[in-house]
Ligand SMILES: Cc1cc2nc3c(=O)[nH]c(=O)nc-3n(C[C@H](O)[C@H](O)[C@H](O)COP(=O)(O)O)c2cc1C
């Protein structure tokens with residue numbers, strides 16, 4: 082494993098720290114990946130599951146982590162990066178403590194999801210989409226159809242899927258995420 | 260049932276019977292409700308006989324294309340001298356569609372049983388269920404159900420003592436609408452970017468890991484146990500209009516109806532009955548303007564077309580659109596059609612995998628032109644430009660994402676031209692600040 086330093090904040094313009102990279106795939110995380118191995122005929126097929134493990138452990142997927150996944154699965158770092166950046170759910174930079182996704186695709190949009198989004202931006206103080214609030218608590222993004230179009234507005238806060246969110250419900254819901 | 264509302268007597272509840280009944284989620288709860296009988300029957304039959312039963316039932320794919328399920332299974336090689344795979348498409352991301360999610364949340368064992376029957380029929384040794392990354396709750400419920408299936412001998416090395424080995428693996432997607440396209444899904448499963456593949460070769464010859472593969476939608480597979488238990492003839496008899504459309508269909512209804520939800524109806528049920536009787540009609544004081552009946556990828560219908568539409572594969576075509584995934588987006592007279600269409604175009608622009616030029620450029624340009632129209636900066640020639648671009652986006656790419664973007668644009672201009680003209684003539688207040 083290379084000891085390339087991990088960028089701890091590519092996001093807020095804060096200078097990088099140079100703490101040595103701590104590998105993810107040791108101990109329990111390594112065992113978890115090994116357990117999946119018999120389910121697939123190739124190592125490469127473990128890439129999406131491996132990236133999920135990294136994101137769960139670290140909150141985001143740094144270049145160093147991509148390199149580690151590549152090393153474990155015998156793929157080049159460039160290949161891994163190509164895959165990571167294809168999928169919208171993998172974070173390639175740090176995000177707030179709570180990551181909020183709000184659906185604004187047409188079925189939700191015609192039923193008022195943009196007002197809910199505006200209320201969420203106001204409550205969190207994020208100001209704009211994709212930005213992290215100054216207290217580091219929230220990042221808010223727009224997301225495409227969450228597959229719950231009958232229950233406008235569906236949002237995701239981290240791994241929690243919450244339906245029928247209205248501007249009025251926003252403060253109560255988000256208060257649960259300190 | 261018109262889930263989450265109580266079931267309507269006009270529905271035919273097969274797949275949705277236990278929606279809302281948390282007791283149906285466990286292995287024991289499911290067997291108490293008659294579960295896992297279909298797969299036992301199937302395992303006692305030759306794979307070919309199961310395929311014939313599916314053919315006779317008339318079941319067609321519920322994922323969007325409506326391809327006959329029995330015929331699809333029959334395209335798999337008869338010999339299993341190399342591994343065969345079944346891939347269950349649980350990527351549900353077509354705007355307007357939210358039915359597969361309820362199947363997984365409430366009746367996970369129905370899906371597992373359908374998968375096992377299909378796997379036996381196509382001689383697959385492993386089932387991959389590819390679940391979209393955002394479906395965290397359905398995934399957790401499916402994980403529990405798969406573990407229970409293994410613990411009870413319903414999956415693994417000796418399924419129900421038949422001597423057949425079938426393994427089940429859940430695979431989590433990571434946010435990409437295109438991975439619902441079956442060959443993109445295969446690439447994604449292999450740990451690649453989710454780019455659709457050029458066909459041929461078809462998945463039945465060279466699918467995931469280059470091996471024979473069948474891909475079926477969640478709802479298609481969840482219907483299979485019912486056919487095994489009650490027979491093809493019974494299933495085929497569930498048809499109110501055209502004998503080529505059989506069984507029940509879960510219709511996700513969203514938008515401006517009084518009671519949005521999932522409604523399960525017999526094929527051929529009039530759309531009117533669904534909207535006005537089962538869904539409680541439009542919101543108070545509003546009238547119907549348009550319906551997109553098959554998820555967002557199909558032509559928009561106006562109120563007159565919706566009024567005479569029968570909900571089956573042929574009926575929706577006769578009324579000017581397609582049944583698709585049956586995610587029905589209902590829009591009332593308050594809807595700004597230009598804005599609704601723009602937001603769909605933006606969806607496709609965001610979700611294009613960018614492999615084909617017509618799609619990558621076409622989805623982006625149509626979105627920008629619609630933005631400029633909404634900002635009050637549109638030109639008279641813009642509508643023709645949109646139609647020309649749409650023409651170039653149809654039938655020319657590896658998959659049909661680009662065609663899907665063109666469908667609502669072209670039908671929108673045809674059927675709601677006045678709303679576009681109002682923006683162009685500056686008779687309407689811009690709905691967007693800048694283009
Ligand atoms: C862009 C695109 C997205 C698709 N998304 C889905 C999807 O989310 N779920 C699904 O079951 N089928 C989807 N399909 C259809 C699949 O390619 C495939 O036809 C289907 O899963 C086959 O299963 P069936 O025969 O049981 O319907 C999509 C197709 C395209 C072109």
Ligand code: FES
Nearest residue numbers: 184189227229230
């Ligand atoms: S459009 Fe918002 S969940 Fe489908």
